[in-house]
Amino acid sequence: MPRKYTEYKTLIPTKEWSRNTYSNAKPVAYLKAPSNRKIIYIESGEYRNADISGYFMLADVDNPYSTYKGKPRIEVECLWFSTRPQTTGLNITLHKPEQFIENYQGDVISDFGI
Numbered sequence: 001m002p003r004k005y006t007e008y009k010t011l012i013p014t015k016e017w018s019r020n021t022y023s024n025a026k027p028v029a030y031l032k033a034p035s036n037r038k039i040i041y042i043e044s045g046e047y048r049n050a051d052i053s054g055y056f057m058l059a060d061v062d063n064p065y066s067t068y069k070g071k072p073r074i075e076v077e078c079l080w081f082s083t084r085p086q087t088t089g090l091n092i093t094l095h096k097p098e099q100f101i102e103n104y105q106g107d108v109i110s111d112f113g114i
Contacts, residue, residue: 022114025050029079029111033057039104040074044095047112048080052092054109055101059089066091074098079111 025048033039038058045052058064059075066073073091080090 021048021050023049023051025080025112025114027054027109027111028113029109030107031057031110033104033106033108035105039101039108040076040098041101042074042076042092042094042096042098045074045092046095047090047092050112052112055104055106056092057108061089064089068093078109081113082111 033055034057037060039055040058041055042053056076056078059077061075064075066075068091072094074094075089075091077089078084084090
């Protein structure tokens with residue numbers, strides 16, 4: 001199946017936040033990585049009970065790192081079932097450290113769904 005692409009402006013919250021927790025959520029849309037943004041690769045992470053891996057655009061905030069229940073998290077710009085929280089990006093729990101990718105010109109995940 002061909003990839004679905006979104007525009008960067010669609011990452012701005014426009015709908016009420018979806019609190020869905022689906023362990024089988026997977027990438028359903030992508031975005032061409034902007035040249036002026038930091039891109040990371042997550043090999044093993046988790047968000048709302050779903051296993052997460054792939055290339056993401058790091059959230060454009062002062063500090064994208066946090067901890068939750070003693071586990072490291074990183075904030076990325078991505079949608080969850082075509083919505084996102086009003087005040088943050090998605091905070092993905094990391095099972096392995098993220099990798100920063102220099103000069104990445106590929107696709108980043110922009111939405112998860114079923």
